[in-house]
Amino acid sequence: MNGACRMNNGLVDKFGRKHEYLRISVTDRCNLRCAYCMGMEGVPLMDHSKILHYEEIIKVVRAAAELGITRIRLTGGEPLARKGLERLVGGIAEIPGIRDISMTTNGILLPPMAATLKKAGLNRVNISLDSLKPDVYREITRLGNLADAQAGIFAALEHGLHPVKINVVLMQGVNDEEIPSFLRLAQDLPLKVRFIEYMPIDSHDNEWRGKYLPLQAVLDKAREMGFPLTLLNQNQDGGGPAEMYSMPGALGAIGLIRPISQHFCSECNRLRLTAEGHIKPCLYWQDELSVRPVIDDPDAVKALLQKALDFKRKKHEMSRELLAQERQDKGHRGMSAIGG
Numbered sequence: 001m002n003g004a005c006r007m008n009n010g011l012v013d014k015f016g017r018k019h020e021y022l023r024i025s026v027t028d029r030c031n032l033r034c035a036y037c038m039g040m041e042g043v044p045l046m047d048h049s050k051i052l053h054y055e056e057i058i059k060v061v062r063a064a065a066e067l068g069i070t071r072i073r074l075t076g077g078e079p080l081a082r083k084g085l086e087r088l089v090g091g092i093a094e095i096p097g098i099r100d101i102s103m104t105t106n107g108i109l110l111p112p113m114a115a116t117l118k119k120a121g122l123n124r125v126n127i128s129l130d131s132l133k134p135d136v137y138r139e140i141t142r143l144g145n146l147a148d149a150q151a152g153i154f155a156a157l158e159h160g161l162h163p164v165k166i167n168v169v170l171m172q173g174v175n176d177e178e179i180p181s182f183l184r185l186a187q188d189l190p191l192k193v194r195f196i197e198y199m200p201i202d203s204h205d206n207e208w209r210g211k212y213l214p215l216q217a218v219l220d221k222a223r224e225m226g227f228p229l230t231l232l233n234q235n236q237d238g239g240g241p242a243e244m245y246s247m248p249g250a251l252g253a254i255g256l257i258r259p260i261s262q263h264f265c266s267e268c269n270r271l272r273l274t275a276e277g278h279i280k281p282c283l284y285w286q287d288e289l290s291v292r293p294v295i296d297d298p299d300a301v302k303a304l305l306q307k308a309l310d311f312k313r314k315k316h317e318m319s320r321e322l323l324a325q326e327r328q329d330k331g332h333r334g335m336s337a338i339g340g
Helices: 003-008 054-066 085-093 114-120 134-141 146-158 176-188 216-225 298-311 318-323
Strands: 021-025 071-075 100-105 124-128 164-170 191-197 243-246 253-257 270-273 278-280
Touching (some): 021 054, 054 270, 054 298, 085 100, 085 114, 114 146, 124 146, 134 146, 164 176, 176 191, 176 253, 216 253, 270 298, 278 298
Parallel strands (some): 021 071, 124 164, 191 253
Antiparallel strands (some): 243 253, 270 278
């Protein structure tokens, strides 16, 4: 299949996967130091001069939209740590073809910004919340206060950033005893509480093997509590890889994201743009291409997006790493640098 034909058909890789979703890291900076994201000492930060300007990001999104990208997610680091984010949201919202703009955040900086971001065009948010216990939340995030994150959740609800999704990285021996509390949270509030398996992305240590817990544990606990979960129709509200479940009488819903025990690579529809301007076709693999040299040439940006798909592999190898003694490749970039 030649390049022109492939572009006319949108962003389709050699395995037939159509890509409509672009995740954009706007910064590598974060106001937390989550244990599964970085080491205790943090991570080396990029020089500000290396991070894409908002105008440059908008150029990439405009080219991507012409190839069929319809959904944008802003990530970090912590995206709200970058000033003037509403300008980027507003610029993206004006691009023809973009129908959904979302953001992944820890929620701490959201309360004073929620109304402005909503007005600019932000549709919805995912808020990371790995514990409902103040001491455990502090232990996981190293710097965070649970009350601040909860204030962010209520601000999102108040200002209509729906659906509000809660991301819970489940870790054995850390927060797995809180599964019942998170199930009740989805019962009591209109939140989509999504449990995520601990992934081997960052290479700062190998702790994740001892903390990894298959999400079958969530289904087992719900059954034990008498909360029957009913699988919902997938890919609603930009659900992506989450298996969504309803509970009788619940205001919210439960989701499972199982990249290791049940990898969803065959349905992957996303590309990533890192803060310094690399197109990354997969969260796991290191393959990436810099968009900076062609940033002012829309056709060249389109060609680069398609070229990135040529590097995209059929699947990741996270489940194989679970069985290994240690990571074979120490060159993986951490989640804070990739953007999740």
